[in-house]
Amino acid sequence: MPHHDHDHECDHDHDHAEHEHSPLEELITVRDLIRYATSQFNRAGLFFGHGTTDAFDEAVYLVLHTLHLPIDRLDPFYDACIPVNERIEVLDIIHRRVEERIPAAYLTNEAWLGDFRFYVDERVIVPRSFCFELLQAGFEPWIQEPAEVSRVLDLCTGSGCLAILLAHHFPNAQVDAIDLSEDALDVARQNVADYGLEDVVRLIKSDVFDSLGDERYELILSNPPYVTEESMQVLPDEYLREPRLALAGGDDGMDIVRRIIAGARRHLTDDGILVVEVGHNRDLVEAAFPQLEFVWLSNASEAEKVFLLRADQLSEA
Template identity: 80%
Template sequence: MTSHPHHEHDEDCDCGHDHEHDHHHDPIDELVTVRDLIRYATSQFNRAGLFFGHGSSEAYDEAVYLVLHTLHLPLDWLDPFLDACIPSDERAEVLAVLRRRTEERLPAAYLTQEAWLGDFRFYVDERVIVPRSFCFELLEAGFEPWIEDPLQVSRALDLCTGSGCLAILLAHHYPNAQVDAIDLSPDALEVARRNVADYGLEEVVRLIESDVFEALGDEQYDLILSNPPYVTPEVMEALPEEYRHEPEMALAGGGEDGLTIVRRIIEGARRHLTDDGILVVEVGHNRELVEAAWPDIEFVWLSNTSEESRVFLLRADQLPG
């Protein structure tokens, strides 16, 4: 009897394996179920040494996300579909996405053109960095005691808005606020415009092309939130390939310590805050550099559950100017 030992499983699956080929054929012939595709993707990603910093933290999560997204299945509902047989045209589509992720080192978000912060979905493409701000969790928690009542915030600014994600979250958490969102990149503002429209917030969020505060005149805010470029030159040199697909101007902070833009924010913010206003800025791993640059300022460092302090808060009266 020449049958292959795994033929007995074929009844479970109408897709049928074609065993007449030699062993060099396309993986598409053997990867039949969602489970097969996820296993294959996880192995490929690990083998290629991919870097995960844009949503997933490891290969398996990324594999699940890309397979489910490409098959138009609900992202939070894997189990019922694990053993579903996938027709070959859909399998080809999944394998094409996996190949681009592995060979081009494209962040998954650029392949799917979406990124998630909690339950919020945003359109993204290579004109903006992939949303991944720690400010998201801090916004969820609220900025007490500095902001006692979210309803009292009437004006908020998202500085360096990129895809517009934090501006949209500000509008959500501060329902009475008019929100301004600034970016220097007209390309980024196009993406932000699309996201603001997707959330129906055109009347609430105003998009402004500006180099930090330059276009603002005398506008003042109760809250200025910023996830600016802050990556140091050494870190820029060593960035994993995945990050090189993102706009460099959204990452490189300028100057030897990466803090050129952060300096401009700290120097200019007082003028644009109300007397009780606060400035909240994300600076990644640069806490020591920040404290060295402003030895006389007592920064409040906000930490969330998962990360060390990457975000500082200053009251208007602590700022220069």
């Protein structure tokens, strides 16, 4: 049977490999390649925070992606024998991940939030916002009817991922997405086009609210730069591959957050809300604005990294 011959070829390759001792000759199956990648990643002490959380998940993702296999279906392919030309591709990407410390998303030019796929490269940070899960749950009780929301702003849009998610969650809303980086807006433009949302998502170059005039929104959502200078000094190599502009938030991480809170009221409707992601900086945020009663939002996996303020809590700047 052909199937039996195929197994035999695999065995033959293994016999041959014992004399060669090169990874290319010895690593025959998807299982072999994933095992090898996992060991290499652990040995190199890589950092994972750009879509996967450990060496095994990253290995599975990179191997399956490079072989053009569905990244959520490992089992059917575990014991498939991989031809030499494809093995060369897989080993190359494994070695680049180790030697250059490049986040997997930049190697594959894609990042995922749930079922949503986005194009990414070094011009934008890799999408990983906690706002994604919060958005899936909606912002009740502050927003009761997503279909009735008409204007939404994504502040510091980067790759455009949150703007695209906002357009899906609020089906009748016009979404404005702003960023200071022309490079980031070029990437966002590509993603907006990929989802066919050019008429829904308007991309605007702006330094926080500066270019918005008198526009007002029912929801302003932001995942701004909020990494403190102290933390910037000790970031893993993988994060240093990302644009500093999209990460660094000044000494206390609050430079942009202060400007957002100061300017948000004049761009919110009277019953609008401001939702901002600040990572682990809750203490810094509350210390900077002792007079404000922040609502800290939690989701299944992360607690208290995103705050919410109502328009009536803020003053017109």
